[in-house]
Amino acid sequence: MPSGQFTSRLEEPWQGSDPTADLPAEQTTCLYKLRLKYSDTMHAFDILGDPVRRRILELLADGELPAGAIASAIGEEFGISQPAVSQHLRVLRDNGFATVTVDGNRRLYAVDSGPLQEIDAWLDQYRKFWTNRLDALDTEIRRGRRG
DSSP states (O other), rough: OOOTOSSSSOTTOOSSOTTTTOOOOOHHHHHHHHHHHHHHHHHHHHHHHHHHHHHHHHHHHHEEHHHHHHHHHHHHHHHHHHHHHHHHHHHHHHHHHHEEEEEEEEEEEEEHHHHHHHHHHHHHHTTTHHHHHHHHHHHHHHHHHHO
């Protein structure tokens, strides 16, 4: 692939030669699972990297909505067409972030929390970096109120 171009999924640095070729099977299996988890998590960030898709999920966080209502709100906010909104809905649906139910002639979209829970679990290892700082900020704000 030419430099500067990328696919919809992030390119893993281990593609090409297999660095696990000389490892025992149980270590290779463990590394494969780590790679798969890394790849899936990074793919989720690719999907959520688009502000339109993030906004659609925000709208759906309050409950299911018909496709027409989503297209109207997103079209007004971002100035994009109904077919463009439909493409974003399809990406969310195809990648597990949203579900669709047919109700007569309407399509009702809802958030599927599974991928978001996976991202939350991945982020959990980094929470220590900001939790203590937020607790310290809260303490300072409370001190300021008393002083």
